[in-house]
Amino acid sequence: MTYRGIIHRYRNYLDLPTEIEPVTLLEGDTPLIPVPELAARLGGGFELFVKFDGMNPTGSFKDRGMTAALTMAKARGKKTVICASTGNTSASAAAYANRAGLRAIVMIPDGKVAVGKLAGAIAYGAEIIQIPGSFDDALSFVVEISQKSDIELVNSLNPYRIEGQKSGAFEICDALGSAPDLLCLPVGNAGNITSYWAGFRQYNDVNGSGLPEILGVQAAGAAPLVLGHVVDQPETVATALRIGNPARGEQALAAAEESGGKIIAVSDDEILAAQKMLTSVGIWVEPASAAGLAGFKAQVEAGTINPAGKRVVLICTGHGMKDPDIITKNSPAPIRMPVNFDQIYQFIMKGL
Numbered sequence: 001m002t003y004r005g006i007i008h009r010y011r012n013y014l015d016l017p018t019e020i021e022p023v024t025l026l027e028g029d030t031p032l033i034p035v036p037e038l039a040a041r042l043g044g045g046f047e048l049f050v051k052f053d054g055m056n057p058t059g060s061f062k063d064r065g066m067t068a069a070l071t072m073a074k075a076r077g078k079k080t081v082i083c084a085s086t087g088n089t090s091a092s093a094a095a096y097a098n099r100a101g102l103r104a105i106v107m108i109p110d111g112k113v114a115v116g117k118l119a120g121a122i123a124y125g126a127e128i129i130q131i132p133g134s135f136d137d138a139l140s141f142v143v144e145i146s147q148k149s150d151i152e153l154v155n156s157l158n159p160y161r162i163e164g165q166k167s168g169a170f171e172i173c174d175a176l177g178s179a180p181d182l183l184c185l186p187v188g189n190a191g192n193i194t195s196y197w198a199g200f201r202q203y204n205d206v207n208g209s210g211l212p213e214i215l216g217v218q219a220a221g222a223a224p225l226v227l228g229h230v231v232d233q234p235e236t237v238a239t240a241l242r243i244g245n246p247a248r249g250e251q252a253l254a255a256a257e258e259s260g261g262k263i264i265a266v267s268d269d270e271i272l273a274a275q276k277m278l279t280s281v282g283i284w285v286e287p288a289s290a291a292g293l294a295g296f297k298a299q300v301e302a303g304t305i306n307p308a309g310k311r312v313v314l315i316c317t318g319h320g321m322k323d324p325d326i327i328t329k330n331s332p333a334p335i336r337m338p339v340n341f342d343q344i345y346q347f348i349m350k351g352l
């Protein structure tokens, strides 16, 4: 059957009017990649998978929620959508607004958005407002603007974003035949962990697919849910997670607790090391997306999680091409050689 996007595929599970025509870029249906090499490096004896949601149309998981948010915005006759963003939401909102024929306004923290994300928002022609503040400042502004006007908010406070993002959980259950034992994912504004938990619970209620334990992972410099208080100046190499006051923080904590899991923090070094581990098996994700692996690895090494005999899924939320700078800045420049066959050949043979 021709694939027609997550709303078409999971219509019966999504709280959307049945007759509605989806605004879609055929998001979802992303690969669940087995990574036995990484499982072996972490001691082995369990199954490990990467759900590579960076393979969505605009390069991040946000497209799952944005198809639902823009479908509803269009159906309700909205003309303009608005969001605050650390980057991925803005690119996704802009793309889906174009698909729907709506205007997109995005507000981003000045200089804190990875180049691939900013370029995306520009390429899709969003109206971009940069502020010398944080994501949290931007979010409070766009929420107020949406309350005072007919402009539709498409951050994950919008319930349709959550509806669409539940599809990640459905796809994993469908691919594995049931829910995994453990799900590890990054936590920023906390929409995705909320969505996954809602999705797994719903699928379990209907299909008896089981429930995973959830390990949510924040960056240490932006870990309000671990610290138990708002972080005024969140700072991390994982720019997607530079959030000090998550909109769905309480739901994230509840999801972790109800699932028997927890929310932890990892350092920037651990995040970058996990990013390297993933590239070493051919999967390039942006730093935020490596947080799930970083957290899982830390817990396994500390002995606080024993994965033996389990099925573990890591949600990799955004593609590595979103943030090319982090790689080129932290790596040696490629070797330069003259246009001379002999010298190049000798150089290559020397290294073998």
Ligand code: F0G
Residues within 6 Å of the ligand: 060, 062, 084, 085, 086, 087, 088, 089, 090, 156, 186, 187, 188, 189, 190, 191, 192, 193, 240, 241, 286, 288, 289, 317, 318
């Ligand atoms: N991973 C990536 C790549 C993200 O872009 C985000 C959030 C997250 C993880 C965290 O997800 O907020 O649902 O807990 N990015 C938002 C944005 C904030 O504006 O693009 P969350």
